[in-house]
Structures are given as C-alpha cells and as structure tokens.
Amino acid sequence: MNYNNILSNYSNGITTITINRPKKLNALNKDTISELHKAFDEANNDGDTKVILITGSGEKAFVAGADISEFSHFNIEEGGKLAAQGQALLFDFVEKLSTPVIAAVNGFALGGGLELAMACHFRVASSNAKMGLPETSLGVIPGYGGTQRLPQLVGKGRAMEMVMTAGMIDASQALIFGLVNHVVEQIDLIPLCEKIASKIMKNSSVAISEAIRAINANYEDGINGYDVEIESFGNCFGTEDFVEGTTAFLEKRKADFPGQ
Numbered sequence: 585m586n587y588n589n590i591l592s593n594y595s596n597g598i599t600t601i602t603i604n605r606p607k608k609l610n611a612l613n614k615d616t617i618s619e620l621h622k623a624f625d626e627a628n629n630d631g632d633t634k635v636i637l638i639t640g641s642g643e644k645a646f647v648a649g650a651d652i653s654e655f656s657h658f659n660i661e662e663g664g665k666l667a668a669q670g671q672a673l674l675f676d677f678v679e680k681l682s683t684p685v686i687a688a689v690n691g692f693a694l695g696g697g698l699e700l701a702m703a704c705h706f707r708v709a710s711s712n713a714k715m716g717l718p719e720t721s722l723g724v725i726p727g728y729g730g731t732q733r734l735p736q737l738v739g740k741g742r743a744m745e746m747v748m749t750a751g752m753i754d755a756s757q758a759l760i761f762g763l764v765n766h767v768v769e770q771i772d773l774i775p776l777c778e779k780i781a782s783k784i785m786k787n788s789s790v791a792i793s794e795a796i797r798a799i800n801a802n803y804e805d806g807i808n809g810y811d812v813e814i815e816s817f818g819n820c821f822g823t824e825d826f827v828e829g830t831t832a833f834l835e836k837r838k839a840d841f842p843g844q
C-alpha cells in the first residue's frame with residue numbers, strides 16, 4: 585500500500601514502519617495516525633511479519649508529538665474526540681496487536697511520540713533520544729494514554745514529576761527509569777532492534793501472541809490477569825507450535841515452528 589506520511593518495508597520477517605514527516609519532526613497529524621493504523625493492521629495480518637519495528641525518519645526525531653497546529657483551535661468536545669479516536673485507532677490498537685512491536689526511538693519522543701513508543705511492547709533508544717510529556721506546558725494533559733502508561737513503566741512519582749515539569753529526560757535517564765530497555769549509538773539502533781527481532785522470531789509466534797495478551801491483562805480494569813494467563817496457557821496446548829516445541833526439546837533438536 586502507498587502512504588503519504590509513512591513508509592512501510594518488509595524484509596526477513598520484520599516490517600519496519602517509518603514515520604516520514606522529518607520537516608515537522610514526524611509530528612502525528614490525523615492522516616499519519618490513520619495511515620499508521622492501516623500499516624500496523626496490514627503487518628499484523630500479512631502472515632509473514634513476525635516483528636514490527638516503528639521508528640522516525642531523519643536523525644533528529646522519533647515523533648515530536650501530536651501535530652499542535654491541528655488541535656490548537658479545538659473546543660472541549662473536539663478535544664475529547666481527538667483523544668478517544670487516537671487511542672482507539674493507534675495507541676490501544678498497537679498495544680493489543682498479537683505481533684510484537686518494538687519502538688526504535690531515534691531522537692525526540694515527546695507527547696504523542698512518547699505515548700506511541702509507550703504503547704509499543706518495548707522500546708530501544710539511540711543515545712541522542714530525548715523523552716517527555718510536555719503537554720502541561722501547552723495547557724493540556726497527555727491524551728493518548730500517557731497518564732496511564734508512563735506510571736506503569738516508570739512508577740507514579742517519576743511520572744508525576746515528568747508530567748508536572750513538562751521536562752525531557754535523556755536516553756541514559758530513560759534507561760535508569762526503565763522507560764527504554766537498551767540505549768545505543770544512533771547508527772546501531774536499527775541493527776540492535778533487528779538482532780532482538782531475530783531472537784524473538786526463533787520462538788513460537790502463537791505463544792508470543794498469547795503472552796502479549798496475558799501481560800496486557802494485568803493493566804486492564806476489571807480483568808484478572810492470572811485468569812487470562814491460565815486461559816492463554818491452556819490455549820497453547822492446542823497448537824502445533826506446542827507439539828513442535830516440546831517434541832524438539834525431547835528429541836534434543838532446535839524447534840522449527842510452523843510458519844517460520
């Protein structure tokens with residue numbers, strides 16, 4: 585599919601989606617969010633993609649936030665709708681994908697940019713990356729899940745400070761906070777993500793999708809994550825991957841999962 589604001593490339597089991605508005609520091613406007621939804625959906629369902637990487641084009645930014653020029657004139661109703669639509673189309677959607685999604689944070693990840701990175705299953709950053717939720721400096725609050733996911737990842741006190749100060753933290757601080765899993769030089773960012781992806785691809789994609797569902801269940805209101813884990817664990821026993829994985833172990837060989 586052809587997109588105007590993003591690029592999507594498939595190679596060796598990995599679909600890399602690149603937000604491609606470098607002159608606007610890859611800010612998320614409505615069209616970009618809609619294109620991202622389509623690209624993620626397509627990659628999740630194409631049958632070949634085992635891992636999705638998301639990054640920003642250029643050397644400066646992952647995503648410098650929601651496109652401020654698009655919502656600066658909005659009223660209460662329009663503001664609420666913006667957040668609800670964005671969360672449904674992109675942020676909640678990405679978090680719940682059955683295919684692993686890694687954010688390769690290659691520069692500024694601010695506001696909606698950090699919220700997008702946080703909706704991914706985990707994050708790897710380049711050493712020049714800067715992260716923050718600056719919304720309160722604009723007179724709003726994070727609206728794409730930031731008030732919920734930031735405390736989950738870094739703890740309530742750190743999230744409160746980041747949101748209240750509207751400040752940015754650098755990559756090494758983000759590593760200490762647990763906001764990103766690894767920090768490398770920018771040139772090594774995509775290679776490291778691909779290396780991690782290749783490790784993921786050796787494992788059962790069916791089991792990984794059940795694991796994503798069970799881990800996410802811990803953060804869903806009214807859902808008992810342990811119950812979801814029991815159900816997901818049981819589901820695995822009905823899969824060809826389970827037969828292959830356990831048989832391969834007992835036969836002292838490497839598993840060759842169907843669909844690999």
Ligand code: COA
Nearest residue numbers: 607608609611648649650651652653692694695696718719
């Ligand atoms: N929405 C819309 N446009 C944005 C944007 C955003 N969130 N972030 C950057 N841009 C645009 C700038 O308006 C500028 O466009 P122009 O060249 O047409 O004037 C271009 O991207 C480059 O940004 P600029 O501010 O000139 O770069 P910088 O290096 O001086 O500063 C930042 C970089 C990230 C510190 C700064 O762009 C910034 O603070 N952006 C907004 C961050 C933010 O508040 N995000 C949360 C939104 S809810």
